[in-house]
């Protein structure tokens with residue numbers, strides 16, 4: 001499984017950044033969503049973004065943000081990408097791209113075939129798609145450790161690069177990649193010991209599973 005690019009989301013300490021960089025991830029995700037156990041203040045986000053070595057892309061994750069919220073994040077820290085993880089429309093994705101001049105990755109929740117219809121349209125607007133498990137009512141928009149039926153993605157193509165997410169861990173990532181053909185994967189709870197607490201041994205184990 002070489003050439004699979006990994007995004008590890010929900011980092012909370014400088015030690016997490018170092019562990020993710022040393023393990024060879026391509027992206028790190030910083031969550032700005034108050035209800036999340038991985039939520040960061042602007043000061044914490046800035047500290048982590050400044051700790052990232054060259055080559056580790058810094059992704060700010062937000063959920064239905066207004067412009068002032070995004071302005072404050074983008075002004076506070078160096079970023080390489082914005083991840084929109086709410087109900088943002090293709091029009092809103094285009095506005096965010098234009099306003100900040102940063103690539104935008106749009107998360108799309110999938111639970112059944114019906115959810116696939118919007119992916120092609122969104123792939124026209126966004127720079128990347130993150131195809132995640134669709135949360136049930138009352139759950140967080142992401143980071144729930146839930147998988148979905150990967151067979152839904154078999155043989156599908158979109159106009160932009162995409163990442164597979166949702167309940168991935170060292171024990172299932174090989175099957176997920178083999179079945180879906182994903183070239184990029186994203187995860188959060190699969191490398192945690194508790195919600196919001198990254199386990200560096202699990203990060204290494206996951207990266208070994210991807211490389212192996």
Ligand SMILES: O=C(O)c1ccccc1NCC(=O)[C@H](O)[C@H](O)COP(=O)(O)O
Pocket residue numbers: 009010029031033036037038061063085132140141142143144145146165166167168186187188189190
């Ligand atoms: O991680 C969060 O707490 C979170 C909160 C609100 C919106 C999105 C969130 N995470 C998005 C991610 O990119 C996760 O890595 C993705 O949903 C996969 O999570 P997991 O199933 O835990 O691996």
